[in-house]
Each structure stands twice: as structure tokens, then as C-alpha cells.
Amino acid sequence: MAEGTVQGIAEVPQDFKGSATTGMTVTVLYFAALREQIGREAQELDVPAEGLAVSALLARLGAEDSRAATALAEQPRLRVAVNHALCAMSDMVRPGDEVAVFPPMTGG
Numbered sequence: 001m002a003e004g005t006v007q008g009i010a011e012v013p014q015d016f017k018g019s020a021t022t023g024m025t026v027t028v029l030y031f032a033a034l035r036e037q038i039g040r041e042a043q044e045l046d047v048p049a050e051g052l053a054v055s056a057l058l059a060r061l062g063a064e065d066s067r068a069a070t071a072l073a074e075q076p077r078l079r080v081a082v083n084h085a086l087c088a089m090s091d092m093v094r095p096g097d098e099v100a101v102f103p104p105m106t107g108g
Contacts, residue, residue, distance in 0.1 A: 051094035
């Protein structure tokens, strides 16, 4: 496995019905406490063809859902993987990408 990749990212559930209408979407997966706070494990979100930064994607998710806004408020501490590779908040997300969002982790 390449450095910086994330193993064990689940596939989108087969019964998941996204809201994709344009084909210009990303799939967002929520893990652990985020899944519980937001109340869903996955969703699809329309994005521009040129993509947008991870931070902008999280801001859009929060703007569309108050539960997501609360859960994603710790944005600087969240871990995000795009297509199974950990990324920075400034990295770009493009149509067709899979974005996994993990809550802050503790421990040592």
C-alpha cells in the first residue's frame, strides 16, 4: 500500500441513493462519530467541473445541513481522504472523486 493511503474505506452501500442529476458529483463518506452526528453514512454532492478545494467542499456540506455544520466545525482537526489518499484542506476535489471524512482522533 502506498504511503498516505487509507485502508478499510468502505464502499458506498448498495442501497444508497444519491441525488446526482448532472453526473458532476463527488461521493462523501462519513466515519465514526461524524456518521452519528450527521445522521448518514454517505451522500453525493454536485461540484463544478473544475472541482473545488476540500475546505470549500466541507463548507458547502455545512451550509446545506445544520447537523453537518456542527459536526464539521472542527475542520482544522478533521482528516480527509480523497480517493483513499489522505489530503490537505487545500487539495482539489473533482467530479467522480470519493471523499472520506474522519473525526479528530485522539490517543497515543
